Amino acid sequence: MSEVIHIEANINGRDRAFEVAANHTLLDVLRDQLGLTGTKECCVVGECGACTVVVDGMPMNSCLMLAVEIDGRDVISVEGLATDGRLSTLQQAFLDVSAPQCGFCIPGQLMSAHAFLQRNLDPSIEDVHEALGGNLCRCAGYLQITEAVMLAAKAGRE
Amino acid sequence: MTANGSVGSSPNRVGGRDRVTGAQQYVADIHLVDELQAKLVKIDEGRARIISIDTTKAEQVPGVQLILTPKDLPHPMPRFGPQYEDRPILADGEVKYHGEPIAAVAADTKEAAEEAVALVEVEYEVLPGVFSIDAALDPDADLVQHPSLRPNEPFAHSNIKTEFNFGWGDIGAIEGEADYVIERKYEFPMVTHFAIEPHAFMVAPEGDELKVWSTIQHPFQLQKTLAKLLDLPLSKLRIFAPDPGGGFGGKQHPKLEPLVAYMAMKTGRPVRLIMSLEETFQAVRRSSTRVRVRLGLTNDGDMVFNDTETDYLIGAYVDIADRVASKASYVAAGPYRVPVVKIAGRTILSNTTPTTAFRGFGVPQITWARECTLDEAALGLGIDRLEIRRRNLPEKGVEFIPGDTPADGDWRQTVDKAAELIGWDAPLSEGRGRGIALGLKSGPTTGLSYSTVRLLADGSALVFCGTSDMGQGARTVLSQIVAQEMGIPIERISVIMGDTAIVPYDQQTSASRSTVLMGTSVYRACKDIHGKVRAMASRIHGMDEADIDVDGGTVRFTGEELPIVEVVQEGLGSLGGEVIGNGEMRKDKEPDHPLAGSAAFFEFNCTAIEAEVDDETGEIQIIKHVTVGDVGTALNPQQVHGQDEGAAIMGLGHTLMEVMIHDEMGRIRNMGAIDYRIPTSKDLPAELVSDSIENSDGPGPYGAKGVSEGSLLCTAPAVGAAVREATGLTIRDLPLTPQRVWEAMREQT
Ligand code: FES
Ligand code: FES
Numbered sequence: 013m014s015e016v017i018h019i020e021a022n023i024n025g026r027d028r029a030f031e032v033a034a035n036h037t038l039l040d041v042l043r044d045q046l047g048l049t050g051t052k053e054c055c056v057v058g059e060c061g062a063c064t065v066v067v068d069g070m071p072m073n074s075c076l077m078l079a080v081e082i083d084g085r086d087v088i089s090v091e092g093l094a095t096d097g098r099l100s101t102l103q104q105a106f107l108d109v110s111a112p113q114c115g116f117c118i119p120g121q122l123m124s125a126h127a128f129l130q131r132n133l134d135p136s137i138e139d140v141h142e143a144l145g146g147n148l149c150r151c152a153g154y155l156q157i158t159e160a161v162m163l164a165a166k167a168g169r170e
Numbered sequence: 171m172t173a174n175g176s177v178g179s180s181p182n183r184v185g186g187r188d189r190v191t192g193a194q195q196y197v198a199d200i201h202l203v204d205e206l207q208a209k210l211v212k213i214d215e216g217r218a219r220i221i222s223i224d225t226t227k228a229e230q231v232p233g234v235q236l237i238l239t240p241k242d243l244p245h246p247m248p249r250f251g252p253q254y255e256d257r258p259i260l261a262d263g264e265v266k267y268h269g270e271p272i273a274a275v276a277a278d279t280k281e282a283a284e285e286a287v288a289l290v291e292v293e294y295e296v297l298p299g300v301f302s303i304d305a306a307l308d309p310d311a312d313l314v315q316h317p318s319l320r321p322n323e324p325f326a327h328s329n330i331k332t333e334f335n336f337g338w339g340d341i342g343a344i345e346g347e348a349d350y351v352i353e354r355k356y357e358f359p360m361v362t363h364f365a366i367e368p369h370a371f372m373v374a375p376e377g378d379e380l381k382v383w384s385t386i387q388h389p390f391q392l393q394k395t396l397a398k399l400l401d402l403p404l405s406k407l408r409i410f411a412p413d414p415g416g417g418f419g420g421k422q423h424p425k426l427e428p429l430v431a432y433m434a435m436k437t438g439r440p441v442r443l444i445m446s447l448e449e450t451f452q453a454v455r456r457s458s459t460r461v462r463v464r465l466g467l468t469n470d471g472d473m474v475f476n477d478t479e480t481d482y483l484i485g486a487y488v489d490i491a492d493r494v495a496s497k498a499s500y501v502a503a504g505p506y507r508v509p510v511v512k513i514a515g516r517t518i519l520s521n522t523t524p525t526t527a528f529r530g531f532g533v534p535q536i537t538w539a540r541e542c543t544l545d546e547a548a549l550g551l552g553i554d555r556l557e558i559r560r561r562n563l564p565e566k567g568v569e570f571i572p573g574d575t576p577a578d579g580d581w582r583q584t585v586d587k588a589a590e591l592i593g594w595d596a597p598l599s600e601g602r603g604r605g606i607a608l609g610l611k612s613g614p615t616t617g618l619s620y621s622t623v624r625l626l627a628d629g630s631a632l633v634f635c636g637t638s639d640m641g642q643g644a645r646t647v648l649s650q651i652v653a654q655e656m657g658i659p660i661e662r663i664s665v666i667m668g669d670t671a672i673v674p675y676d677q678q679t680s681a682s683r684s685t686v687l688m689g690t691s692v693y694r695a696c697k698d699i700h701g702k703v704r705a706m707a708s709r710i711h712g713m714d715e716a717d718i719d720v721d722g723g724t725v726r727f728t729g730e731e732l733p734i735v736e737v738v739q740e741g742l743g744s745l746g747g748e749v750i751g752n753g754e755m756r757k758d759k760e761p762d763h764p765l766a767g768s769a770a771f772f773e774f775n776c777t778a779i780e781a782e783v784d785d786e787t788g789e790i791q792i793i794k795h796v797t798v799g800d801v802g803t804a805l806n807p808q809q810v811h812g813q814d815e816g817a818a819i820m821g822l823g824h825t826l827m828e829v830m831i832h833d834e835m836g837r838i839r840n841m842g843a844i845d846y847r848i849p850t851s852k853d854l855p856a857e858l859v860s861d862s863i864e865n866s867d868g869p870g871p872y873g874a875k876g877v878s879e880g881s882l883l884c885t886a887p888a889v890g891a892a893v894r895e896a897t898g899l900t901i902r903d904l905p906l907t908p909q910r911v912w913e914a915m916r917e918q919t
Binding site for chain 1: 180182183185186187188189190191192193194195196198199281363364365366367368413414415416417418444446447640641642643808809811812813815816818819820842843844848849850851852854858860
């Protein structure tokens with residue numbers, strides 16, 4: 013059995029303390045241990061972005077991070093975007109322009125976009141394409157996703 | 171009165187909220203109490219004879235509960251498949267393609283299962299395999315399938331699986347009428363579906379029932395397959411099919427569910443197998459093809475004959491590949507009036523990943539060849555490439571494929587719209603080129619969709635149907651039909667899918683059928699409710715039923731207009747309850763038709779491209795990408811655009827970058843996301859325009875046609891044509907990677 017390590021982290025706004033196996037990725041722990049299955053697993057090599065979460069404000073591929081690395085840090089997963097059942101502006105924008113098709117890539121897209129909009133509320137379309145360039149979607153042509161991010165940026169500016 | 175979300179509007183996607191909160195549950199998000207984790211034992215070879223499988227060491231790993239090998243399975247090895255029962259549960263004495271499972275481990279944890287997999291000792295002898303069309307057709311080639319598996323098949327002693335011939339008229343008799351004959355060969359490589367959700371399966375034995383969870387598109391087909399394999403009544407197999415995370419055809423037919431079912435039955439515990447993205451490359455792919463097109467034309471550009479040969483390289487087991495190849499070959503001559511057509515198609519077995527349905531169902535491969543050859547002919551004849559297409563298009567209502575559904579749209583409108591949007595006649599900048607291409611696909615040829623709509627006493631409704639919503643938005647469109655017909659807002663409607671014990675039978679979710687076929691079924695269920703409401707109104711108001719009209723949410727009779735819901739509430743009285751409507755849409759087989767069924771509709775698309783080629787790097791930049799489809803009626807314009815744009819970008823994937831690479835031993839060398847690239851947001855055309863023609867002339871409710879595949883049918887030839895105009899190069903193989911284009915440019919100089 014792999015070594016078990018005690019960590020403390022803020023997950024979706026809640027301080028939590030728990031044990032993780034030293035060899036488990038953040039993705040494993042979110043999905044299998046904390047039951048936060050909104051974060052998706054696809055390539056597990058950091059190339060598809062389905063597993064993106066925001067750690068201390070930065071978008072990270074949770075499949076590439078060991079869970080122990082979040083000790084003392086802030087993690088937001090897709091479950092942490094809405095407050096009291098109210099969708100965030102970004103989520104609402106995704107919904108309004110019908111950005112999700114099958115939806116499997118959407119949590120990752122949302123988290124990359126969320127982190128991006130924290131830094132840039134006045135992006136060009138190219139900026140959005142760049143920021144979300146690591147998030148694969150096989151269903152949509154990315155146009156509606158981009159439109160949603162631009163819409164949320166605009167709403168954020170107002 | 172129009173209720174919120176009714177037909178023609180674009181309400182928020184039903185299920186959209188769960189997709190943005192992370193609450194949407196896909197198969198891998200569901201856990202079962204006491205579940206075991208399964209992993210597959212494979213070897214890194216394209217073909218090998220299995221000598222022995224030693225599980226002794228693997229069994230010692232703590233937590234391992236089962237290592238299933240062929241000796242644990244019935245003899246002879248059970249086999250299954252949608253067309254031929256040729257796919258074994260586990261490799262049967264021989265690994266026939268890279269990654270074919272040899273054994274499988276079920277353990278308490280993933281780690282234990284992985285550790286055990288590494289300890290299973292497989293002794294094997296590598297065998298020479300066939301991995302290409304030429305190798306498979308070599309008279310000395312080993313046979314991919316043993317002839318005993320193929321009783322009564324004419325080609326059982328070769329690697330040809332099936333030959334099919336279609337067409338009309340006599341080429342010999344008409345050949346002389348052609349002023350110009352051109353013959354070309356075009357190749358289309360192996361590509362894979364790459365749904366972002368890898369396939370996932372779970373099976374739980376419960377009493378005398380098996381519960382099965384699968385990412386499958388066709389749950390009822392899975393139910394039939396397992397019932398037959400396991401000799402269980404359909405009623406004892408309950409298939410849960412949560413909305414798939416993308417399907418594109420790759421999740422249509424059963425794959426590893428039978429294996430997982432055997433593991434669950436052996437252990438008596440739920441077993442869960444979540445495939446890796448790499449493993450999906452070894453599970454599903456599109457057939458690669460070589461298509462030879464010989465076209466005869468007059469000097470004016472009128473088509474005289476089309477003589478096409480299609481070779482589809484399929485995998486080691488057929489899955490649905492024969493159907494893909496025959497259905498696509500059948501429309502090889504495309505959306506044109508051609509006096510004489512001769513089509514000879516073949517499927518060829520190889521030691522590669524079994525090929526299956528993939529968006530476009532074999533048509534993109536043929537379209538690449540036909541449209542490019544037509545362009546070469548136009549150039550040879552000195553005729554404008556748009557004009558040569560326009561002049562050969564059939565008018566609406568013309569039976570352009572004798573004996574099949576006549577042209578079901580005013581296709582010239584589509585073509586003209588695309589030409590206008592790309593600015594076909596506008597001057598081109600230096601270094602750029604344009605291309606235009608047409609795609610035509612035959613929609614579903616048979617179908618059977620049942621549905622039930624329950625209008626509840628409070629004016630809300632439940633829809634029960636067996637369609638899979640894998641992103642195309644079936645839940646939304648079906649809800650819109652109910653909103654329209656019941657006069658209730660879409661927010662008050664729920665759609666229940668994905669549980670064969672609850673929803674009535676549906677044949678399948680494929681061929682862009684659901685809006686047309688399930689849509690009609692749901693529409694009829696609403697009409698069934700209308701009939702009952704009419705009877706209620708007649709009872710309540712003492713009127714003759716004939717004098718009462720129920721339509722679109724409203725009940726009308728002499729001078730009065732009442733919402734359906736009001737009549738229902740009064741009719742149901744104080745006990746409450748509900749009004750239940752059933753719908754059925756059946757498109758039966760036509761035994762005399764070459765495909766056993768005519769097209770329910772055609773998907774017709776025109777794609778136009780403007781591109782620039784970098785002569786230093788060979789990189790193609792898409793300046794403008796126009797796709798126009800003939801959609802009949804867009805029940806949900808936003809979703810129609812979503813489908814169209816998504817298919818267009820997927821089309822750019824196989825056009826510009828996607829190809830599965832094998833080494834000389836048949837091992838796939840670029841499995842996974844690092845080495846196999848699909849388009850990202852950084853690969854988009856500078857401008858993408860998706861438009862549609864709506865004449866409400868489809869067979870679906872309100873005149874709808876299917877729309878989900880059109881815009882990838884002819885992406886490749888449109889890009890190829892733009893590249894030719896920009897560079898003078900004719901490239902007859904895909905993808906048009908910078909390397910390929912650069913090499914062609916270098917050869918040219
Ligand atoms: S699963 Fe982490 S990047 Fe693909
Ligand atoms: S919505 Fe299906 S993968 Fe993006």
